[in-house]
Amino acid sequence: GIQVEQSPPDLILQEGANSTLRCNFSDSVNNLQWFHQNPWGQLINLFYIPSGTKQNGRLSATTVATERYSLLYISSSQTTDSGVYFCAPNFGNEKLTFGTGTRLTIIP
Amino acid sequence: DTEVTQTPKHLVMGMTNKKSLKCEQHMGHRAMYWYKQKAKKPPELMFVYSYEKLSINESVPSRFSPECPNSSLLNLHLHALQPEDSALYLCASSQDGLAAGDTQYFGPGTRLTVL
Numbered sequence: 001g002i003q004v005e006q007s008p009p010d011l012i013l014q015e016g017a018n019s020t021l022r023c024n025f026s027d028s029v030n031n032l033q034w035f036h037q038n039p040w041g042q043l044i045n046l047f048y049i050p051s052g053t054k055q056n057g058r059l060s061a062t063t064v065a066t067e068r069y070s071l072l073y074i075s076s077s078q079t080t081d082s083g084v085y086f087c088a089p090n091f092g093n094e095k096l097t098f099g100t101g102t103r104l105t106i107i108p
Numbered sequence: 109d110t111e112v113t114q115t116p117k118h119l120v121m122g123m124t125n126k127k128s129l130k131c132e133q134h135m136g137h138r139a140m141y142w143y144k145q146k147a148k149k150p151p152e153l154m155f156v157y158s159y160e161k162l163s164i165n166e167s168v169p170s171r172f173s174p175e176c177p178n179s180s181l182l183n184l185h186l187h188a189l190q191p192e193d194s195a196l197y198l199c200a201s202s203q204d205g206l207a208a209g210d211t212q213y214f215g216p217g218t219r220l221t222v223l
Binding site: 030031033035040041042043045048050086088090092093094095096098099100101 | 217
């Protein structure tokens with residue numbers, strides 16, 4: 001079946017550090033979203049990025065659809081960046097397939 | 109406005125109770141979704157409604173019964189649940205559907221505990 005793997009599974013960083021989160025997927029994507037799930041459970045949309053590169057403040061994302069991966073970059077981390085980051089590709093059907101998640105902890 | 113609202117925020121129920129979860133969006137979206145998320149796991153799709161009709165049921169047990177009374181509202185009726193059904197239940201919506209390339213927006217979730 002279709003697989004969506006994220007790495008690393010856990011990441012602990014000092015405030016101010018930069019990080020790169022990776023999402024690998026096993027089939028061609030129709031589109032892909034990145035989400036941040038905060039400690040209260042809310043899934044916050046970060047990017048809709050089926051291909052190419054987008055930037056939003058300290059965050060940017062790149063999807064290379066031909067090589068079946070997407071990257072999320074977080075620069076100058078803040079404690080409010082803590083939480084779980086999910087990539088969620090869509091493979092042309094009516095569902096998002098969520099990745100395994102990366103749990104990010106930012107230490108003051 | 110990209111807001112999806114869910115009520116209640118928290119729900120505790122016994123195995124013999126009947127309760128309902130409610131989801132609402134006023135973005136004019138025509139596709140709505142229910143997901144279930146267990147602790148430390150990614151969300152799992154339960155149901156998809158497209159233009160107020162059930163289009164996907166991911167083999168969910170019949171003790172979960174979805175309902176879409178109109179294009180803005182989505183309910184999830186719960187009856188005779190088991191303790192293992194305790195989870196975060198998330199509602200989402202998108203303009204027409206994901207196959208059309210839409211973005212999906214999530215509500216804050218209802219944290220359900222079954223005793």
